[in-house]
Amino acid sequence: MRFSRLPLLWRVFAINATLLVIATLLLVLARDQIHASLAFVEGIDVVVGLAVMLAANLVLLRHTLRPLGRLVDRMRSVDLLRPGQRLAEEGGVEVAQLVGVFNEMLGRLESERRESAQRVLRAQEAERARIASGLHDEVGQVLTGVLLQLEGEGRSEQTKAAVRQALEEVRRIARELRPEMLEHLGLVSALTELSRKFADQSGLRIERRFADELPPLAEEAELAVYRVAQESLTNVARHAQATRVELTLEPGAGSVVLRVVDDGRGIDESVAANGRGGLRGMRERAVLVGGALAVKRARGGGVEVRLEVPAAGA
Amino acid sequence: MTGTILCDVTDPLAGASAAEFAAAVGARLGLRLVLVHVRAGVAQSSQASGPPPSEQALAAIADRLGHDAETRVAVGGDHAEALARVADEEGADLIVVGARPVGMGGRNLRAALARDLEAATPVPVLVAPPSTRRRSGQRLATR
Numbered sequence: 299m300r301f302s303r304l305p306l307l308w309r310v311f312a313i314n315a316t317l318l319v320i321a322t323l324l325l326v327l328a329r330d331q332i333h334a335s336l337a338f339v340e341g342i343d344v345v346v347g348l349a350v351m352l353a354a355n356l357v358l359l360r361h362t363l364r365p366l367g368r369l370v371d372r373m374r375s376v377d378l379l380r381p382g383q384r385l386a387e388e389g390g391v392e393v394a395q396l397v398g399v400f401n402e403m404l405g406r407l408e409s410e411r412r413e414s415a416q417r418v419l420r421a422q423e424a425e426r427a428r429i430a431s432g433l434h435d436e437v438g439q440v441l442t443g444v445l446l447q448l449e450g451e452g453r454s455e456q457t458k459a460a461v462r463q464a465l466e467e468v469r470r471i472a473r474e475l476r477p478e479m480l481e482h483l484g485l486v487s488a489l490t491e492l493s494r495k496f497a498d499q500s501g502l503r504i505e506r507r508f509a510d511e512l513p514p515l516a517e518e519a520e521l522a523v524y525r526v527a528q529e530s531l532t533n534v535a536r537h538a539q540a541t542r543v544e545l546t547l548e549p550g551a552g553s554v555v556l557r558v559v560d561d562g563r564g565i566d567e568s569v570a571a572n573g574r575g576g577l578r579g580m581r582e583r584a585v586l587v588g589g590a591l592a593v594k595r596a597r598g599g600g601v602e603v604r605l606e607v608p609a610a611g612a
Numbered sequence: 613m614t615g616t617i618l619c620d621v622t623d624p625l626a627g628a629s630a631a632e633f634a635a636a637v638g639a640r641l642g643l644r645l646v647l648v649h650v651r652a653g654v655a656q657s658s659q660a661s662g663p664p665p666s667e668q669a670l671a672a673i674a675d676r677l678g679h680d681a682e683t684r685v686a687v688g689g690d691h692a693e694a695l696a697r698v699a700d701e702e703g704a705d706l707i708v709v710g711a712r713p714v715g716m717g718g719r720n721l722r723a724a725l726a727r728d729l730e731a732a733t734p735v736p737v738l739v740a741p742p743s744t745r746r747r748s749g750q751r752l753a754t755r
Contacts, residue, residue, distance in 0.1 A: 377697075590700060594684055
């Protein structure tokens with residue numbers, strides 16, 4: 299292996315060791331000037347002394363350079379969806395400066411990521427609202443007109459039923475895209491409506507437990523709770539093979555906690571931790587409102603989704 | 613419940629008594645308790661051969677502490693990273709890690725874990741060596 303490819307620790311150690319060995323050899327070779335009769339035992343003393351110096355050199359170097367190793371590990375493993383990971387600024391001046399600069403950079407990255415993700419989510423919600431409005435006001439109106447026309451012409455019930463079904467579908471999609479109930483009646487009513495519709499469509503039994511008094515939430519936090527509940531229920535219907543779902547909303551420590559628990563086939567912890575798509579989207583929403591999201595195996599089997607979002611002003 | 617304590621019970625020797633300490637503090641302060649076992653490597657199918665012995669130990673500790681203790685199995689190579697991830701997901705306010713009841717080696721090991729956690733998470737970490745747990749347990753029991 300080439301010298302330049304060696305880790306910094308071993309390069310510095312090799313240089314120091316070389317110097318120490320040369321110094322020791324010079325000491326031994328110039329023995330006439332130091333000691334007239336250098337005996338075998340004294341030679342061993344010199345070798346032992348050299349070994350101790352080399353070992354001490356290695357230990358001190360390792361200790362000095364350890365913060366660099368930790369910095370490299372942190373750089374490799376840092377996850378911007380888990381803000382707040384920082385290294386202690388320890389070690390020599392240069393190493394501490396390097397760690398400090400890395401910590402500052404991490405802060406800037408987290409801040410920029412948060413802002414850009416917020417912009418993306420806002421744009422996504424605005425686009426959903428625009429599509430929902432278009433579906434409701436334009437497609438819905440056209441279908442209503444067609445239905446009235448069919449009734450006026452006395453067409454068959456089958457044709458009219460098909461148009462009615464299309465109209466219902468359009469309204470349902472519009473409702474899912476824009477939770478009007480959330481805007482007008484608040485989170486508890488919106489979740490009640492969401493779960494009622496979910497039970498109707500999926501045929502699953504759903505148990506709601508909403509605390510009477512919940513701390514107030516910011517608009518974005520309410521939307522995050524609603525969207526996470528919506529995504530979780532969709533996942534239950536698609537993947538869980540469950541018969542029952544529990545939807546809970548309770549106060550936490552200056553926060554509101556949402557739990558969606560099913561009795562289905564469960565989830566592997568590694569899949570939950572490295573979740574893509576919907577799970578990652580839920581996690582991003584949670585991070586953006588300063589919340590915490592856990593997707594895990596429920597106590598009696600099945601899956602539990604737990605979202606905790608801070609109350610307004612907390 | 614007004615907050616969350618996360619307790620590492622990966623090490624069966626230190627884990628059980630750390631969990632008892634965390635449960636006592638949690639009960640006193642009205643905090644939710646989540647027990648975490650970190651499993652290295654790829655997840656195994658729990659349906660095929662049943663949970664591994666270490667996870668059975670996790671369930672046993674949870675049962676002993678009572679119905680309120682929740683459990684998590686974190687899959688990941690790095691112990692501190694896995695704990696930090698779960699702490700973040702659970703919105704933990706405090707992480708409790710135990711220490712081996714014998715020798716300096718075990719304590720040094722736990723000190724290393726606490727130091728790694730310092731870099732991996734902003735959540736405060738409490739190392740609960742056995743003597744602390746005994747003293748605290750007696751104090752908590754008398755109140």
